Amino acid sequence: MLPEMRKWLALALLIIVLDQITKALVVANFQLGEVRTLTSFFDLVFVFNPGAAFSFLADAGGWQRWFFTALAFAICGWLFFLLRHHAQERLMPFAIALVMGGALGNVIDRFAYGAVVDFLSFHIDKYYWPAFNVADSGITVGAMLIIWRQFVPSSSRSQST
Numbered sequence: 001m002l003p004e005m006r007k008w009l010a011l012a013l014l015i016i017v018l019d020q021i022t023k024a025l026v027v028a029n030f031q032l033g034e035v036r037t038l039t040s041f042f043d044l045v046f047v048f049n050p051g052a053a054f055s056f057l058a059d060a061g062g063w064q065r066w067f068f069t070a071l072a073f074a075i076c077g078w079l080f081f082l083l084r085h086h087a088q089e090r091l092m093p094f095a096i097a098l099v100m101g102g103a104l105g106n107v108i109d110r111f112a113y114g115a116v117v118d119f120l121s122f123h124i125d126k127y128y129w130p131a132f133n134v135a136d137s138g139i140t141v142g143a144m145l146i147i148w149r150q151f152v153p154s155s156s157r158s159q160s161t
Helices: 003-029 063-086 091-113 134-150
Strands: 035-037 042-049 116-124
Touching (some): 003 042, 003 063, 003 116, 003 134, 063 091, 091 134, 116 134
Antiparallel strands (some): 035 042
């Protein structure tokens, strides 16, 4: 393994640890379905999501647990390959590490609970964004950074971007 990869894999591990700690706190201190209002636009909740983003395939009957687990492992394998290729850069491996950490954090939930623990709930009045977690945040921010990087002209990229 390239020495440069260690810091990016450590970042992925940090995302996993933060994700699992926050989820453990929710599972230990909330009843399933419980909502605790913190502000007029933010609640802490405890829900299980057997599907993917926005509860995609949540009612599919159980096969989706293994499908999303296999998909996460396949994507992490591909991301590991990309990480090796981009390890000398800053933005791309940072983004890859966020996605990998998030994906593996949610895989741990699928093995432990059969579904992903979600607990962050934002809303405006009665319009709610689907609940999510630290892993989902890592995946989203990382994916957005990967997409954003694609719009940076290659001539302006350097080894440090």
